[in-house]
Amino acid sequence: MYYLSEFSNYAFFTYISVRAGFAFFIALGLTLFIMPRFITWAKAKKANQPIYELAPQNHKVKCDTPTMGGLIFIACAVFTSLICAKIDNIFVITALLCLISYTLIGLIDDLGKILKKNNHSGLSPKVKLITQIGAGLLCVTPLYFSPEFNTQFYIPFYKYPLFNMQIFAIAFWILVLISSSNAVNLTDGLDGLATVPSIFSLATLGIFLYLSGNLNYSEYLLLPKFQGLGEVVIICAALIGALMGFLWYNCYPAQIFMGDSGSLSLGAFIGFLAIISKNEILLLLIGFVFVLETISVILQVGSFKIFHKRVFKMAPIHHHFEKIGWVENKIIVRFWMIALLTNLLALASLKIR
Numbered sequence: 467m468y469y470l471s472e473f474s475n476y477a478f479f480t481y482i483s484v485r486a487g488f489a490f491f492i493a494l495g496l497t498l499f500i501m502p503r504f505i506t507w508a509k510a511k512k513a514n515q516p517i518y519e520l521a522p523q524n525h526k527v528k529c530d531t532p533t534m535g536g537l538i539f540i541a542c543a544v545f546t547s548l549i550c551a552k553i554d555n556i557f558v559i560t561a562l563l564c565l566i567s568y569t570l571i572g573l574i575d576d577l578g579k580i581l582k583k584n585n586h587s588g589l590s591p592k593v594k595l596i597t598q599i600g601a602g603l604l605c606v607t608p609l610y611f612s613p614e615f616n617t618q619f620y621i622p623f624y625k626y627p628l629f630n631m632q633i634f635a636i637a638f639w640i641l642v643l644i645s646s647s648n649a650v651n652l653t654d655g656l657d658g659l660a661t662v663p664s665i666f667s668l669a670t671l672g673i674f675l676y677l678s679g680n681l682n683y684s685e686y687l688l689l690p691k692f693q694g695l696g697e698v699v700i701i702c703a704a705l706i707g708a709l710m711g712f713l714w715y716n717c718y719p720a721q722i723f724m725g726d727s728g729s730l731s732l733g734a735f736i737g738f739l740a741i742i743s744k745n746e747i748l749l750l751l752i753g754f755v756f757v758l759e760t761i762s763v764i765l766q767v768g769s770f771k772i773f774h775k776r777v778f779k780m781a782p783i784h785h786h787f788e789k790i791g792w793v794e795n796k797i798i799v800r801f802w803m804i805a806l807l808t809n810l811l812a813l814a815s816l817k818i819r
Contacts, residue, residue, distance in 0.1 A: 482676065482696045486703035489550040493704040496542040497711025501535065505715065505722050508532030515723045516585040531720055534576050536728015539708035540569045543701065546708070551700040556612050557742055560605050561698050561735070565705075567601035568647060568734040572726035588726065598647060598730075602640035605738060610636055614693060620744040622751075622812075625688035625819040639741050646737030646749065647730045649756035652763055652782050654729040657720035659784060659798050661713045663755045663805035664732050665706050670752050670809045671739040672702035677816070678743055688819045690744045698742065705735070718795055748815060754808035755801050759783055 508514075515533035544565055551558050575588035589597070609615045610633075617635035618627035631638055654660040677683040679696025712728075715721040724732070733756070740749040750757055762783035769777045779789035787797045 482679075482699055485550045486672075486700045489546050489700045489704035490707035492549065493539075493542045493546040493707035494711045496546065497539050497708045498714060500538055500542065501711060501715050501722065504535070504538050505532055508534065508722070513580050515725065516579050516583055516587075528720070531723055533580065533723040533725035534573070534727050535712055535716065535722040536724035536726070536731060537569065537573060539705075539712040539724070540565055540728065540731055542711070543705040543708040546704040547701045550704065552694075552697050555694045555697045556608060556614055557692075557695055557698045558701065560608050561701050561738060561742075564601075564605040564643070564738045565701075565731050565735050567604055568598070568731035569727050571597045571601060572728065572730035575726040575730070595644070598644045598734075599640055601734070602643040603636070605643065605734075606636055606639040606741070609639070609742070615742070618690070618744070620690060620747075622745070622748040622815045623818050627690075638746070642741055642746050642749070643734050643737045645760075646740070646753065646756070647733035649753065649760045650733030650736065651726060651729040653756050653759045653784075654724060655782060656784055656794055656798050657718040658713055658716050659801055660724070660729055660732070660756075661709055661716055662802045663753070664736065665709050665713075666805045666809045667736050667752050668702045668706050668709075668739070670812055671736065671743055671745065672699045672706075673813065674743040674745055674816075675699050675702065675739065687816055689816075692742070695742060698739070702739065705732075718798060745812075748812055751808050751812045755805045758804075762786070 509530075509532055513532050513534060514530055515528065544562060547558070547562060553559065553562075571589070571594065575594065578588040579585055581587075588594075610617065617631045619629055619631050619635075619638075620627050650660055650664065653663070674689070676696050676699045677687055678689045678692055679694065679699075681691060683689070684691040709732075712722075712724065716724065736753060737749065740746050740752070745752065759782040762778060763781045765777045766781035769775055778786035780786050784797050784801065788794065
């Protein structure tokens with residue numbers, strides 16, 4: 467059980483909203499305290515982010531910026547969640563498993579790049595995909611066998627499930643995890659670009675989780691009901707707090723990058739939240755910035771292989787805007803605005819069913 471249970475005689479600490487508030491501020495404080503010390507250590511060890519050789523010229527000045535900041539904000543969020551959340555909850559267990567397993571994959575990838583000082587020296591695409599599938603299988607299999615969850619498939623703006631995916635749910639859920647994980651990874655190319663849209667996505671999905679885990683709210687809003695689901699809101703709050711602490715040092719000009727240890731785990735966790743809240747399709751709107759970045763890469767690669775022509779000056783699309791003369795800050799803030807708007811639209815689906 468959670469450590470705040472020591473105060474369970476006080477009804478105040480039994481509320482998910484209260485514990486989520488504690489989780490937010492504890493994770494924020496921990497990250498703000500640890501991150502500058504980690505930055506100093508990483509600089510001393512020359513744990514710098516290798517810059518992609520074809521990246522825009524202005525990125526060359528970032529070659530001395532340390533990476534693996536994701537390791538710190540994920541660790542702070544996990545530690546805080548263990549204090550504030552009920553760890554005998556199947557959704558909490560699998561959520562933490564998702565965060566930890568994908569962080570380890572990203573960490574191995576980051577270390578390979580740092581040690582060899584080469585952006586291509588991390589995990590090969592094939593090995594990364596295999597490990598992501600393995601981690602996904604580890605995370606979603608308990609859900610499939612849990613009596614507290616089901617394999618029904620839902621779409622936005624419709625209150626009834628369309629069909630039961632049954633055993634195919636595992637493959638679909640793994641696809642969601644991998645797609646979301648890699649989409650955030652592709653977006654993490656400018657200072658703070660992936661951080662704020664991730665905060666918006668976590669907040670939106672956290673609202674869905676809280677409502678779906680509450681019998682009265684879920685019945686009123688015609689949402690899928692799962693007992694104990696609201697407990698994951700505490701992990702969402704902890705991660706949002708940790709990300710805000712990270713953003714203090716990651717905003718332009720960044721003092722540290724999150725690295726694959728942060729982006730892969732963050733994306734996978736967002737995908738996991740979409741799965742347990744039955745918002746796999748709505749995730750396309752919630753994570754619209756991540757989807758846009760991914761589509762730009764697919765179009766670029768596909769067009770070049772088939773027609774030997776490029777759709778964009780460079781992909782992912784944030785580099786295209788750099789190439790046409792947009793300054794980095796303008797791209798970042800505009801993408802943040804798009805992420806906010808699409809998440810507000812996603813929240814509107816709560817009342818349109």
